[in-house]
Amino acid sequence: xxxxxxxxxxxxxxxxxxxxxxxxxxxxxxxxxxxxxxxxxxxxxxxxxxxxxxxxxxxxxxxxxxxxxxxxxxxxxxxxxxxxxxxxxxxxxxxxxxxxxxxxxxxxxxxxxxxxxxxxxxxxxxxxxxxxxxxxxxxxxxxxxxxxxxxxxxxxxxxxxxxxxxxxxxxxxxxxxxxxxxxxxxxxxxxxxxxxxxxxxxxxxxxxxxxxxxxxxxxxxxxxxxxxxxxxxxxxxxxxxxxxxxxxxxxxxxxxxxxxxxxxxxxxxxxxxxxxxxxxxxxxxxxxxxxxxxxxxxxxxxxxxxxxxxxxxxxx
Amino acid sequence: xxxxxxxxxxxxxxxxxxxxxxxxxxxxxxxxxxxxxxxxxxxxxxxxxxxxxxxxxxxxxxxxxxxxxxxxxxxxxxxxxxxxxxxxxxxxxxxxxxxxxxxxxxxxxxxxxxxxxxxxxxxxxxxxxxxxxxxxxxxxxxxxxxxxxxxxxxxxxxxxxxxxxxxxxxxxxxxxxxxxxxxxxxxxxxxxxxxxxxxxxxxxxxxxxxxxxxxxxxxxxxxxxxxxxxxxxxxxxxxxxxxxxxxxxxxxxxxxxxxxxxxxxxxxxxxxxxxxxxxxxxxxxxxxxxxxxxxxxxxxxxxxxxxxxxxxxxxxxxxxxxxxxxxxxxxxxx
Amino acid sequence: xxxxxxxxxxxxxxxxxxxxxxxxxxxxxxxxxxxxxxxxxxxxxxxxxxxxxxxxxxxxxxxxxxxxxxxxxxxxxxxxxxxxxxxxxxxxxxxxxxxxxxxxxxxxxxxxxxxxxxxxxxxxxxxxxxxxxxxxxxxxxxxxxxxxxxxxxxxxxxxxxxxxxxxxxxxxxxxxxxxxxxxxxxxxxxxxxxxxxxxxxxxxxxxxxxxxxxxxxxxxxxxxxxxxxxxxxxxxxxxxxxxxxxxxxxxxxxxxxxxxxxxxxxxxxxxxxxxxxxxxxxx
Ligand SMILES: Nc1ncnc2c1ncn2[C@@H]1O[C@H](COP(=O)(O)OP(=O)(O)OP(=O)(O)O)[C@@H](O)[C@H]1O
Ligand code: SF4
Ligand SMILES: [Mg+2]
Numbered sequence: 001x002x003x004x005x006x007x008x009x010x011x012x013x014x015x016x017x018x019x020x021x022x023x024x025x026x027x028x029x030x031x032x033x034x035x036x037x038x039x040x041x042x043x044x045x046x047x048x049x050x051x052x053x054x055x056x057x058x059x060x061x062x063x064x065x066x067x068x069x070x071x072x073x074x075x076x077x078x079x080x081x082x083x084x085x086x087x088x089x090x091x092x093x094x095x096x097x098x099x100x101x102x103x104x105x106x107x108x109x110x111x112x113x114x115x116x117x118x119x120x121x122x123x124x125x126x127x128x129x130x131x132x133x134x135x136x137x138x139x140x141x142x143x144x145x146x147x148x149x150x151x152x153x154x155x156x157x158x159x160x161x162x163x164x165x166x167x168x169x170x171x172x173x174x175x176x177x178x179x180x181x182x183x184x185x186x187x188x189x190x191x192x193x194x195x196x197x198x199x200x201x202x203x204x205x206x207x208x209x210x211x212x213x214x215x216x217x218x219x220x221x222x223x224x225x226x227x228x229x230x231x232x233x234x235x236x237x238x239x240x241x242x243x244x245x246x247x248x249x250x251x252x253x254x255x256x257x258x259x260x261x262x263x264x265x266x267x268x269x270x271x272x273x274x275x276x277x278x279x280x281x282x283x284x285x286x287x288x289x290x291x292x293x294x295x296x297x298x299x300x301x302x303x304x305x306x307x308x309x310x311x312x313x314x315x316x
Numbered sequence: 317x318x319x320x321x322x323x324x325x326x327x328x329x330x331x332x333x334x335x336x337x338x339x340x341x342x343x344x345x346x347x348x349x350x351x352x353x354x355x356x357x358x359x360x361x362x363x364x365x366x367x368x369x370x371x372x373x374x375x376x377x378x379x380x381x382x383x384x385x386x387x388x389x390x391x392x393x394x395x396x397x398x399x400x401x402x403x404x405x406x407x408x409x410x411x412x413x414x415x416x417x418x419x420x421x422x423x424x425x426x427x428x429x430x431x432x433x434x435x436x437x438x439x440x441x442x443x444x445x446x447x448x449x450x451x452x453x454x455x456x457x458x459x460x461x462x463x464x465x466x467x468x469x470x471x472x473x474x475x476x477x478x479x480x481x482x483x484x485x486x487x488x489x490x491x492x493x494x495x496x497x498x499x500x501x502x503x504x505x506x507x508x509x510x511x512x513x514x515x516x517x518x519x520x521x522x523x524x525x526x527x528x529x530x531x532x533x534x535x536x537x538x539x540x541x542x543x544x545x546x547x548x549x550x551x552x553x554x555x556x557x558x559x560x561x562x563x564x565x566x567x568x569x570x571x572x573x574x575x576x577x578x579x580x581x582x583x584x585x586x587x588x589x590x591x592x593x594x595x596x597x598x599x600x601x602x603x604x605x606x607x608x609x610x611x612x613x614x615x616x617x618x619x620x621x622x623x624x625x626x627x628x629x630x631x632x633x634x635x636x637x638x639x640x641x642x643x644x645x646x647x648x649x650x
Numbered sequence: 651x652x653x654x655x656x657x658x659x660x661x662x663x664x665x666x667x668x669x670x671x672x673x674x675x676x677x678x679x680x681x682x683x684x685x686x687x688x689x690x691x692x693x694x695x696x697x698x699x700x701x702x703x704x705x706x707x708x709x710x711x712x713x714x715x716x717x718x719x720x721x722x723x724x725x726x727x728x729x730x731x732x733x734x735x736x737x738x739x740x741x742x743x744x745x746x747x748x749x750x751x752x753x754x755x756x757x758x759x760x761x762x763x764x765x766x767x768x769x770x771x772x773x774x775x776x777x778x779x780x781x782x783x784x785x786x787x788x789x790x791x792x793x794x795x796x797x798x799x800x801x802x803x804x805x806x807x808x809x810x811x812x813x814x815x816x817x818x819x820x821x822x823x824x825x826x827x828x829x830x831x832x833x834x835x836x837x838x839x840x841x842x843x844x845x846x847x848x849x850x851x852x853x854x855x856x857x858x859x860x861x862x863x864x865x866x867x868x869x870x871x872x873x874x875x876x877x878x879x880x881x882x883x884x885x886x887x888x889x890x891x892x893x894x895x896x897x898x899x900x901x902x903x904x905x906x907x908x909x910x911x912x913x914x915x916x917x918x919x920x921x922x923x924x925x926x927x928x929x930x931x932x933x
């Protein structure tokens with residue numbers, strides 16, 4: 001396992017937000033994470049990278065990445081991990097690059113972080129190679145650009161170049177394509193897939209878009225309001241979702257659920273409760289269409305079928 | 317910029333025409349009692365022309381460096397002002413340096429350790445500094461350091477023992493001129509520095525507080541930006557994250573405020589501080605001219621200070637572009 | 651009763667601002683009520699010149715007397731009345747003019763806007779104390795003219811916030827809808843635009859108060875504002891300068907009063923800004 005997490009909980013200002021997450025990622029695997037805005041996906045990613053903001057704290061029974069015990073990691077270990085075996089790319093590439101520094105300086109910084117003591121010239125050569133690797137033409141000229149001179153897709157490619165500079169074993173991509181045009185989205189996803197195949201790194205791919213997950217991921221876990229509500233093999237989960245929330249998500253996809261693509265999209269009624277709010281019983285209860293008396297009890301993850309590892313947080 | 321300059325010239329021009337009393341008398345003082353001279357002055361000043369022509373004449377002669385003659389000293393105003401300018405700049409720049417060197421790091425510390433004891437202390441001191449009446453603060457410093465501890469002089473730029481030929485007008489430089497060093501050694505420089513300390517500290521107080529506050533809020537804003545998170549995600553040390561990635565971006569508002577402060581420190585500070593410390597600069601000269609109702613001097617001072625402000629603003633715009641490569645693009649995009 | 655308490659709390663600026671607020675209320679009481687209750691005169695001359703403070707609230711020159719034998723406590727109390735009173739007049743007048751000009755500039759735009767904003771820029775780019783001195787130089791020195799000068803300098807801050815708020819509001823759909831439905835301009839301004847300007851204007855008023863008090867005191871100190879017998883903190887400070895070595899307290903006290911007042915206004919202003927200005931409060 002490249003990453004294994006057991007009972008990860010995150011508190012925001014002392015109030016529980018993410019509740020008891022247990023999951024793992026195997027080497028070379030793509031784990032898709034879906035869930036609507038505000039359900040805590042980014043919080044979990046930040047916890048994995050040790051980058052939680054002030055006032056937000058994580059605790060867990062076990063949290064291990066790339067054979068490092070994250071629960072016992074000090075600032076130095078975290079830094080080594082971040083600039084080394086783990087890397088992350090973000091939702092909005094334009095704001096994730098420092099507007100005051102050239103691409104060259106930011107990229108070389110990543111290169112030198114991974115390989116201390118490298119000469120300036122070879123760092124530059126490595127930066128050029130990386131730009132080439134992520135499919136940027138005229139790499140030499142691009143090195144001199146400032147972020148505001150780049151398009152969104154190009155900026156995300158550079159973020160990816162920075163992330164792979166250290167040849168990470170695990171990359172976390174937090175909605176890497178949400179801010180991009182559809183055509184660019186596909187290219188970026190393809191690039192990530194290529195790099196993963198070449199380097200054998202594992203990838204956590206976060207997205208709102210279950211279509212993206214279906215296309216790229218091996219396994220998927222669906223999050224709702226700070227909990228994993230369903231997990232399993234991508235194909236199986238999408239073909240026959242167990243949890244009512246997943247069902248809603250899948251049905252909300254255009255061109256699914258037997259409806260012709262242009263017809264009105266199914267949406268899940270009601271709005272999300274704040275992640276820090278306490279709910280008695282199942283957290284999806286207020287929006288679920290299949291509630292009965294059993295839903296008043298807190299739900300735990302159950303095996304959905306005897307012969308598979310699919311799990312769902314619903315009694316059905 | 318251009319409109320500001322225009323406004324300043326109009327302000328200076330109308331100053332004496334709005335003031336109660338005969339502008340001729342205001343401009344030439346007692347000499348006006350002689351009817352011969354009075355008529356000559358009316359013609360020379362073009363007061364028999366229309367206002368527009370008068371204004372143009374005023375601007376043209378100002379461009380030629382002729383801003384009239386002081387009523388009090390009968391000397392060329394521009395000469396008198398320029399002779400005092402270096403003293404004011406020397407004081408203002410020293411004060412701003414102190415303010416910047418102490419205020420900016422203090423603001424960064426306050427932002428990085430937000431809500432800590434250090435933050436609380438820095439912000440408390442800063443709001444005091446921000447509210448302090450400069451003229452009183454100068455007196456308090458004199459009480460403590462000159463009267464109480466007797467370690468700094470009370471007034472002037474240098475001990476009267478020293479006879480320093482003005483070369484640059486900047487006392488710190490002039491006292492290091494070879495012949496001065498030959499004659500007095502470095503004691504003249506020491507004396508000049510000693511005289512500079514209290515007024516510079518007095519003047520530095522308000523800008524220091526403003527620097528600390530601006531830096532803190534600017535840093536707080538930048539520290540929550542995505543690219544700071546990226547920098548951390550790269551595994552950079554906190555020191556690099558703060559100084560290389562955050563601070564550089566936080567500089568933009570700091571530079572802007574620094575420019576405004578430069579103007580207000582140099583001028584406002586000069587007017588009050590120079591009066592307290594008998595510092596022979598432009599500020600004290602202006603105040604004395606107001607006492608003496610020396611209108612040509614007041615008029616010329618407004619004009620010169622207006623030009624100074626415009627120049628400083630130009631410099632700030634330039635620095636702004638140098639720090640932030642996206643300036644042009646961003647402005648047009650938003 | 652509870653509702654009333656709640657309103658009282660809503661008026662409090664919050665945080666450190668509350669302390670500033672309480673100090674200001676005390677100063678106000680001291681300046682305007684104490685003279686009614688106690689036998690205080692800032693001008694009465696006693697035989698005891700430069701008496702040291704007794705620091706005993708029951709014995710009469712609590713804070714001593716000045717070089718003419720006038721009761722320092724009485725003079726400081728009247729100074730509070732003077733500073734707060736003048737501050738109020740200055741802020742009130744510049745607020746009314748500034749808000750009016752800001753609305754004009756924001757609503758009508760065009761050359762009127764350009765003219766007003768150029769004037770505002772001019773006033774803002776020159777250091778305020780210089781402007782005050784120049785205006786006093788033109789009008790002649792004296793407390794009245796100093797008040798006029800400081801009022802003029804206080805106008806731009808209001809023009810700017812009101813203008814930008816107005817322009818912002820005018821682009822909102824409901825304001826456009828109000829115009830489109832034929833409501834008169836004035837009516838829309840009064841009912842839709844002006845209420846939104848209130849919070850930033852209050853913040854500016856608090857900060858304007860502190861600037862006005864500082865500037866009036868500075869002019870008094872330079873001898874261009876209040877003239878000697880008047881019990882004004884700045885002028886008192888100038889009067890006391892010759893005694894800086896022998897009787898430092900005479901210098902310390904009026905300045906400390908100015909500092910306390912200005913500090914309180916700044917605390918209130920900052921707290922209000924944090925609370926009322928959503929853009930800054932976000933930090
Ligand atoms: N710095 C913070 N302090 C306190 N609460 C926060 C902070 N950042 C986010 N939150 C809260 O945590 C919750 C989870 O946010 P998170 O960013 O993890 O959601 P997300 O699933 O990534 O959503 P999105 O799809 O929009 O990125 C949100 O409801 C938000 O209100
Ligand atoms: S447990 Fe009940 S409420 Fe929760 S998802 Fe299942 S059916 Fe819906
Ligand atoms: Mg997110």
